[in-house]
Amino acid sequence: MRFVDEYRDPAAARVAVRRITELADGGRGGLPYAFMEVCGGHTHTIYRHGIEQLLPETVELVHGPGCPVCVIPMGRVDDAIALAERPGVVFTSFGDMMRVPGSAGSLLEAKARGADVRMVYSPLDALKIAEATPDMQVVFFAVGFETTAPSTAVTLLRARERGIRNFSVFSNHVTIVPPLKAILESPDLRLDGFLGPGHVSTVIGNRPYDFVARRYGKPLVTTGFEPLDILQAIVMLLEQFAEGRCEVENQYTRVVRDEGNPIALAMLQQVFRLRPHFEWRGLGFIAQSALALSEDFADWDAERRFDLPGVRVADPKACQCGEVLKGAIKPWECKVFGTACTPETPIGTCMVSSEGACAAYYTFGRLHRTAAGLAAASS
Amino acid sequence: MSATVHPPVPEGRQELVLERIEAFRRRRPRLTDEVVTLAHGAGGKASAALIDAVFLEAFRNEALEQLGDGALLPLPSGDQLAFATDSYVVRPHRFPGGSIGSLAVHGTVNDLAMCGARPSWLSAAFVIEEGFPVAELAALAADMAAAAAAAGVTVVTGDTKVVDTGAADGVFITTAGVGLVPAGRRLAADRVRPGDVVLVSGTLGDHGVAVLLARGDLDLEADVTSDTAPLAGLVEVLLAAAPGTRWLRDPTRGGVGTVCNELAAQAGVAVVLQESALPVRRPVGGACDLLGIDPLYVANEGKFVAVVPAEEAGAALTALRAHPLGADAAVIGRIAGEPERIVLLETSFGGSRIVDMLVGDPLPRIC
DSSP states (O other): GGGGGGGGHHHHHHHHHHHHHHTTTBBBBBOEEEEEEEHHHHHHHHHTTTHHSOOOOOEEEEEEEEEETTOOHHHHHHHHHHHSSSTEEEEEOOOGGTTTTTTTHHHHHHHHHHHHEEOSSSSHHHHHHHHHHHEEEEEEHHHHEETHHHHHHHHHHHHHHHHHOOOEEEEEESSSSHHHHHEHHOOOOOOOOOEEEEHHHHHHGGGGGGHHHHOOOEEEEEOOHHHHHHHHHHHHHHHHTTTTTTOOOESSSSTTTEEEEEHHHHHHHHHHEEEEEEETTTTTEEEEEEEEEEGGGGGGGGGHSOOOOOOOOOOOTOHHHHHHHSSSGGGGSSSBBBBTTTTOOOSSHHSSSTTSSSHHHHGGGGGGHHHHHHHHHHH | OOOOOOOOOOOTTHHHHHHHHHHHSSOOOOOOSSOOOOOGGGSSSSHHHHHIIIIIIIHHHHHHHHHHEEEEEETTOOOOOOOOEEEOSSSSSETTTTTTTHHHHHHHHHHHHHHHOOEEEEEEEEEEEETTOHHHHHHHHHHHHHHHHTTTTTTEEEEEEEOOTSSSSSEEEEEEEEEOOOOOOOOOOOOOOTOOOEEOOOEEEEHHHHHHHHHOOOOOOOOOOOOOOOOOOHHHHHHHHHHOOOOEEOOOOOHHHHHHHHHHHHHHOEEEEEEEGOOOOHHHHHHHHHTTOOOGGGGOOOOEEEEEHHHHHHHHHHHHHSSGGTOOEEEEEESSSSSSEEEEEEETTTTTEEEOOOSSSSSOOOO
């Protein structure tokens, strides 16, 4: 992993932070610049490297809806559990999906009750299990944005090629542009710009974001996942303000092309179709925001192969995740934050994953200033 | 959409919410689950809650309430008897650097060593699944014998049970051990003071990553060997060089991040770690990066974390590094008074973050 070191150089970080401090001086009309990092991977980098403590008070990062695990609504988790608890089913899932609560517990709890739930690192591993256990029905719980959808597509193409019939996919893949639009459309929006998702953009490219600047007048900089990537993207956003520009830019040029990855896009086209609408935890129903399997792959579609409860479970009333996701309120302003809703017993999407805005604030909120002080004193 | 609306911020409410969370965090975690899940065995908050609600509740006594790696029991001679037990269920049974057999000896010997004891005797109990090959069992027993000889302990009693196919995963081993703590030796969290130095006896995460890779379901290959080793000898080296050593712990399940949290909570101090000082082998760091796991939470089976007075840190480090098991020993942080009960990591990048207790098993992130 030697190649990543140059993106974690503290000297370069200090230079970038100095530049950010200069550019953001005075904030925006007296308030801090509020930039949303759309992707959960960015949130993880920000916490892991302590980036928030490095930033001046004039720049604030708002954690967006790009944690694919957090946005799956309770009803879909319930469906997943119902599938997992069917006799003869091996239910496979990415690890961090297993703790997400439905209306009656999580997949981890279903596993504890005896369901055959197995953690996999790739849908291809699930397909391997299907080949190895031909008398079992192996279902893969597909979640994630355009980042993980191509690997599901490859797996389905291979399943068809090899005629593996005891394999199916419960698709919960979502797309990035519609929720971004939903956030931009909200009347209580409180954001000045966006850090665009790096991994998603390697697939879809940078062009689909053009509307963010053109129609909504907000700059967006697609960025990578190393800490210096994040700082550089913030510099690029602030430079746009300083120079009176509002554009979609690409900081992650070493990976992201404007046109994306045409091979992956073609595969998605072949394997998936857009759902008319899909429910997002905290954001509600968003039109054309998720992927179901196409007619060609109907035989591998778990939603058609099995009867699913398909019951819609409303987000808890008191939960204000939607507002937190849009940056309209801070986590601590939510009515249930820290009382009914905690990392051990999460109610809303933002508390579910450790990189959700509320979970992060719950763990780190009080200590931001103390931590910053300590770090300053010791350097 | 250029007009942004900023809702009014209720005065004082943020402080109030944060105070409430802080009060909640100070409480021992509470058991709310109806069934046991794997999270209860992962060494984090869920484990603590289960132990509190079920075992402490049932067995409550002074020795147990210390919740140390082993119990310390006073003897008429003035010495103390250290007594520890541990069960081993690792899969696969063999991994680069060791086996469930060698691990079953090292783990219990190390629990004793962390109490400051010189380990002497072990018991070994086997739960064996019907159908398990005798040759494999004999090989594991040979591993145990070799590990015991190297650690200077004798297996003096044992038990064998066989269960139906499916009722166990090949073989489970439970060992218990006893050893003597010389009079006057006391290692405890309450001796830790601000200004003390935190040491680790070698690289982090080797065991956890070696086992993860040996399971073979990752399709990842890297040259990683488990660090499983008996530590009693190295502990004696440390205590000779740094007689003021305050506290020792072997960061097994839950890793260095978890034991530092236990220390911070028990001693009411801050543990401030430096990311750039954490010794992590490249293949281990690379595998962790790929899987989205933090090496701070990955298990070790041949390392200890020690807190020593600042003035003895240099001597401790020199002595540890002269020993084959301590060649990569390093100072990884210090004890501070504030913020109480918190483990803070100063990142190599120049920021800082809090290293919290894990809620359950560290689950790999998907993106």
